[in-house]
Amino acid sequence: MRATVQQDFDRRARILKALAHPTRLFIVDELSRGERCVCELTDLVGDDMSTVSRHLTVLRDAGILESEKRGLQVWYRLKVPCVLNFFGCLEAVMTSEDSGRRSRN
Template sequence: MITFEEAEIRSRIIKAMSHPVRLMIIEVLKEGELSFSKINGMFESDKSTVSKHLLVLKESGIVSSKKSGSDMIYKLEVPCITDFFGCVTAVIENNVKRQQVCLCGGRGISC
């Protein structure tokens, strides 16, 4: 059995992924490095909000950043992260199949 301490470490990384904006950032960084302003341009949120999402990803070790001129460049450190999305999709599809009153869309419908 996995220890609670090990589970805590893992959960910090998973928690870092558990926000729609951060998932979108991970997804887009899979295609290659991007500057803050490019990432920021994807969202309507305040830039400070986007900056803090990137900090969460960085502190967990999922992304890294480096300065390049006046830009800050973000990079996905561990691309295998996105392999996981296939399984997440499997959960979603399974929910549809079982007609579960699930969280998909938050409306208790069949996604």
């Protein structure tokens, strides 16, 4: 793994890691239907607001979301909607289930 190539994989991994949490996937899914403020997402998720805020920060830092403050509230939205395309493939992985573990021979 050459140095420059390594960096590429590092950056890609960082983005995937941001997505790789159930609550954050839920948030992304929810935002696919439009902007939401932190308080709305907090209600839907059911965790402490500070926790939800941190999840949102992770997603925004990864470049997946963007935010805008309007009055008291901060509104989050999807910045790169193509991440929604991942869901179909995740479904496929889950469906293809079992097997895979050292077959044949």
